[in-house]
Amino acid sequence: MKMANLLRIAWRAINRNRMRTFLTMLGIIIGVAAVIAMTAIGQGSKQSIQKQISGMGSNMITIRPNSNVTGGVRMDNTSVQSLTEQDITALQKQPEYIDAISPSVTSRGQVINGPYNWATSMQGVFPEYLAIRGWPLLDGVSFTSQDIKSAAKVCLLGQTVLNNLFPNGEDALGKIIRFKNIPFKIIGVLSKKGENTFGQDQDDVILAPVNTVQKRVLATTYYQNIFVSAIDENATDKAAAEIQQVLRTSHRLAKGTDNDFTVRTQAELINTFSATSQILTILLTVIAGISLLVGGIGIMNIMYVSVTERTKEIGLRMSIGARGIDILLQFLIEAILISITGGVLGAGLGIVATRLVTFFIHWPTLVTEYSVIISFLVCFITGVFFGYYPALKASRLDPIEALHYE
Amino acid sequence: MIDMSSVIVDIKNLQREFKVGNEVVRALDDVSFSINAGEFITIMGSSGSGKTTLLNILGCLDKPTGGEYLLDGTQVSKLSKTELARLRNQKLGFVFQSYNLLARTSAIENIELPLLYNARFSARERREKAMAALAAVKLTDRMNHLPNQLSGGQQQRVAIARALVNDPVMILADEATGNLDSRTSYEIMMLIQELNNDQGKTIVFVTHEPDIAAFSKRTITLRDGRILKDHINRDVQNAKDVLKNLSPITAPSNIAT
Numbered sequence: 116m117k118m119a120n121l122l123r124i125a126w127r128a129i130n131r132n133r134m135r136t137f138l139t140m141l142g143i144i145i146g147v148a149a150v151i152a153m154t155a156i157g158q159g160s161k162q163s164i165q166k167q168i169s170g171m172g173s174n175m176i177t178i179r180p181n182s183n184v185t186g187g188v189r190m191d192n193t194s195v196q197s198l199t200e201q202d203i204t205a206l207q208k209q210p211e212y213i214d215a216i217s218p219s220v221t222s223r224g225q226v227i228n229g230p231y232n233w234a235t236s237m238q239g240v241f242p243e244y245l246a247i248r249g250w251p252l253l254d255g256v257s258f259t260s261q262d263i264k265s266a267a268k269v270c271l272l273g274q275t276v277l278n279n280l281f282p283n284g285e286d287a288l289g290k291i292i293r294f295k296n297i298p299f300k301i302i303g304v305l306s307k308k309g310e311n312t313f314g315q316d317q318d319d320v321i322l323a324p325v326n327t328v329q330k331r332v333l334a335t336t337y338y339q340n341i342f343v344s345a346i347d348e349n350a351t352d353k354a355a356a357e358i359q360q361v362l363r364t365s366h367r368l369a370k371g372t373d374n375d376f377t378v379r380t381q382a383e384l385i386n387t388f389s390a391t392s393q394i395l396t397i398l399l400t401v402i403a404g405i406s407l408l409v410g411g412i413g414i415m416n417i418m419y420v421s422v423t424e425r426t427k428e429i430g431l432r433m434s435i436g437a438r439g440i441d442i443l444l445q446f447l448i449e450a451i452l453i454s455i456t457g458g459v460l461g462a463g464l465g466i467v468a469t470r471l472v473t474f475f476i477h478w479p480t481l482v483t484e485y486s487v488i489i490s491f492l493v494c495f496i497t498g499v500f501f502g503y504y505p506a507l508k509a510s511r512l513d514p515i516e517a518l519h520y521e
Numbered sequence: 522m523i524d525m526s527s528v529i530v531d532i533k534n535l536q537r538e539f540k541v542g543n544e545v546v547r548a549l550d551d552v553s554f555s556i557n558a559g560e561f562i563t564i565m566g567s568s569g570s571g572k573t574t575l576l577n578i579l580g581c582l583d584k585p586t587g588g589e590y591l592l593d594g595t596q597v598s599k600l601s602k603t604e605l606a607r608l609r610n611q612k613l614g615f616v617f618q619s620y621n622l623l624a625r626t627s628a629i630e631n632i633e634l635p636l637l638y639n640a641r642f643s644a645r646e647r648r649e650k651a652m653a654a655l656a657a658v659k660l661t662d663r664m665n666h667l668p669n670q671l672s673g674g675q676q677q678r679v680a681i682a683r684a685l686v687n688d689p690v691m692i693l694a695d696e697a698t699g700n701l702d703s704r705t706s707y708e709i710m711m712l713i714q715e716l717n718n719d720q721g722k723t724i725v726f727v728t729h730e731p732d733i734a735a736f737s738k739r740t741i742t743l744r745d746g747r748i749l750k751d752h753i754n755r756d757v758q759n760a761k762d763v764l765k766n767l768s769p770i771t772a773p774s775n776i777a778t
Contacts, residue, residue: 117640124637131625431621434582435635435683436610438603514582518617 121441125448139417140457142410143497147461147490148468149403151482155469157396159480164388167311168381174214174348175247176355178202178341178362179377197366197375198338205365206343212354214346217241218338220328224295226276226321233279237270237294237321239328240342245305247344255288255303258324266326270294271303274318297331299323351380404493410457411497418450418505429509430517443510450502451495458494462487529593529690529723530556530579536587537574537746548574549585550746556691561717561724563734566743573695575743576727580613580693581605593690610638614684618696620676622668628679629655629664635687654682657720658712674705681712691723692716698733704767710736711760736760 129136180197198218206216220239225232242257244250258269272280272287281287287301299321308317329335345354355378362376422429429442437445469480537549548571556562566572577583578590581597584605590597593612600608609615614635622631632651636642642650655661658678668676677697684692694713698706714736716722726737734740735758742750 120637120640127626127630131623427621428623431617431623432634432638433606434580434609434615436606436638436687438606438638440603441606441638515577518582518621 121444121448125445125452128445129449129452135417136453139414139453140460142413143407143454143457143494144410144461144464146403146407146410147458147494148465149406150400150490150493151462151465151486152468152472152480153399153403154396154486155465155480155482156472156478157392157399158483158486159473159478161389161392161396162481163479164392165385168385168388174345174351174354175381176343176345176351176358177379178343178358179379180337180339181373181375181377198341199336200338202338202341202362202365205361206341206358208361210357212345212350212357214344215241215243215247217244217247217342218325219244219340219342220325220333220335220338222295222328222332224332226280227293228280228290231280231282233276235273235276235279235319235321237323237328237332239323239325239332241325243344244322244342247342248308250308251306253304253306255301257303263324263326266330267324268297268299268327268331269302269323270299271305271322272301273305273320273322274307275316276319276321277304294321295332345380351382355380407490407493407497411454411501414450414453414497415501415505418446418502419508421449422446422505422509425509426512426517426520429512430514430520433512433514434518439510442512443506446506446509447499447502450506451498454494454498454502455491458491461494462490465490527558528555528591529558529560530554531591532589534588535575535578535585535590537571537578537583538586548746549578552588552743552746552748554741554748554751556723556725558690558723559717559721560739561714561726561737562739562741563726563728563737564741564743565727565729565731565734566749567729569745570743571746572727572729572743574746576693576695576725579691579725580615581608610635611687612690614687614689614692616677616680616684616692616694616697618699620668620673620680620700622676622679622683624669625667627665627667628660628671628682631668631679632683632686634683639687650686651682654686655679657685657716658682672705673701674708677701677705677709678712681709681716685716685722691725694724694726696728697726698728698730704764706733707760707764707767711764714760732758 178198200218203216203218206213210216217240221236222239223234223236225234226237241263242259245252245257252271253274255271257271258267261267262269270292277287280292281290287304290301291298292301293299305318305320305322311317325338343354343358345351358378359374362378363374366375368375432442432445466482469482472478473480532555533553535549535552536547539546539548552571552575564572564575574583578585578597579592581592581600582605584600585598588598592608595608595612597605597608623634629648629651632654633647636647636650652661652664655664658681660675660678660682663671663675663679666675668679671679677700681692681697697713698709701709710733713724713726717724717738724737726733728734735754735756737754738757739753740750741748
């Protein structure tokens with residue numbers, strides 16, 4: 116018996132009852148489309164989170180002070196004064212895995228340029244901050260360590276601030292703007308960074324020398340954050356350990372006491388968010404998988420009905436020379452053809468649905484090859500698994516009884 | 522014209538027993554006969570006489586519990602199910618009372634069906650042989666018609682073409698005119714006589730109607746599982762003449778053949 120002939124026989128049999136075949140397929144079509152769309156949405160959000168977090172600088176490490184209780188007074192972690200210039204000096208001392216260091220203090224306020232003003236935040240940093248964040252200047256120059264020492268009143272504008280203070284597109288370099296009534300000279304313009312993972316506009320910022328913001332704007336001596344970049348992406352964990360050690364010594368923490376600071380790497384951030392979207396992906400895939408299973412049971416059900424309904428046909432086929440195995444293969448191939456065709460249509464529908472999701476609600480999506488391949492494999496297995504028993508039943512019919520079945 | 526000496530079927534002391542509960546029912550008891558190439562035999566008998574059982578065994582759908590059955594030189598009693606299927610596919614043709622055509626399948630595809638179960642034929646050979654069989658039953662112009670677009674007589678002719686397509690050594694017909702009115706029955710008998718006389722096809726026709734048996738050359742009559750009578754028909758009726766003498770007024774006008 117030639118396989119081509121069996122395929123032809125099964126194909127003709129399926130074609131004889133197109134409406135039923137389509138309805139049988141529907142379960143598989145919806146199941147596969149759901150699997151592909153769901154994984155595409157899951158993968159898409161995972162990928163975009165990863166991209167955005169790495170966009171912050173994938174070897175960046177953030178040090179924050181811990182919230183603390185001092186003398187019964189509970190303070191939130193921005194007012195804790197545990198990170199100081201001493202820490203920077205200690206970290207700069209013999210760094211093994213640390214590349215660049217920058218402290219950070221932030222002040223919110225109104226910035227004014229002539230008739231234009233804008234509520235934004237000014238962040239005091241080292242010039243190294245730009246390298247740590249992987250954030251190049253679009254125009255002008257950055258401030259220097261000399262500017263830090265002298266607490267120079269110079270600043271770099273983020274794109275959003277620039278657009279609000281200079282709406283007509285005039286040249287901002289060299290202009291003087293006022294932040295909390297303190298005049299700052301614009302010496303550079305930052306390139307566009309876009310929104311971060313949390314939807315914050317990263318371009319809505321003014322960067323200035325850290326000492327300037329500390330002394331002239333906030334009148335403080337401590338830092339709110341310290342940003343560190345590891346020598347490369349693979350060294351972030353080692354760098355984080357190094358920082359812990361240095362800071363514990365610098366803060367004179369006794370053995371067994373908790374850190375009064377937190378060290379976070381970008382990799383940890385990525386893992387945290389990936390884990391969330393991973394759970395989402397698994398959940399969605401399980402739901403989609405269940406619908407595929409239901410589709411498979413639908414095939415089995417219809418194949419059983421079909422075998423009973425076509426008993427006479429089976430009897431005829433046997434009487435003209437079909438062997439048991441021919442009947443078995445015919446029904447098995449019919450089930451597989453139905454599930455595979457359903458899989459193809461479902462994959463198409465899933466991809467279209469994915470595109471629509473991206474187009475209409477702007478969710479990031481990513482159709483991965485493996486989700487398509489796995490769906491096909493599942494379809495094939497579904498066809499074989501759920502088609503086998505009905506096919507076996509058909510092949511074991513007695514030709515005489517089958518011929519006289521009414 | 523036809524080599525009458527070659528034996529197609531040789532049956533000796535054939536027995537077929539069925540177990541019904543604790544009782545053993547003997548459907549065929551010590552049946553012996555042989556069929557030569559080119560014969561047209563009717564098997565007659567009332568219901569329960571064993572004629573259906575005999576036909577099933579002749580058609581290799583069932584195996585005897587005793588005795589011998591030699592079909593075209595092959596000892597059928599010892600064959601496996603798979604070998605029986607191959608024998609049916611290559612040496613036999615079936616025509617049923619209820620036609621048993623595949624619904625929603627064109628005449629030509631129905632006729633091709635037995636050849637699909639034989640790996641020897643290419644798609645072109647299948648089509649050629651099916652066209653030849655369709656021509657033999659004079660339905661070439663209906664090749665793409667579906668069964669529900671054909672009259673009963675036409676459907677039965679497609680079924681006969683399907684039985685012819687694999688060049689069987691013997692065609693087995695089971696009450697093949699049972700669902701047809703007399704005029705159409707005679708037309709089918711005329712076709713079968715033509716196949717037998719002009720093309721030398723060996724035909725075994727099971728019926729309980731004496732006027733159908735009158736068209737055959739030999740009649741075997743069964744009763745209670747035994748052969749009651751096995752005689753050569755001296756006065757074979759010609760279906761063509763019977764049709765000619767049939768009053769045209771009695772012919773139902775809606776039957777088109």
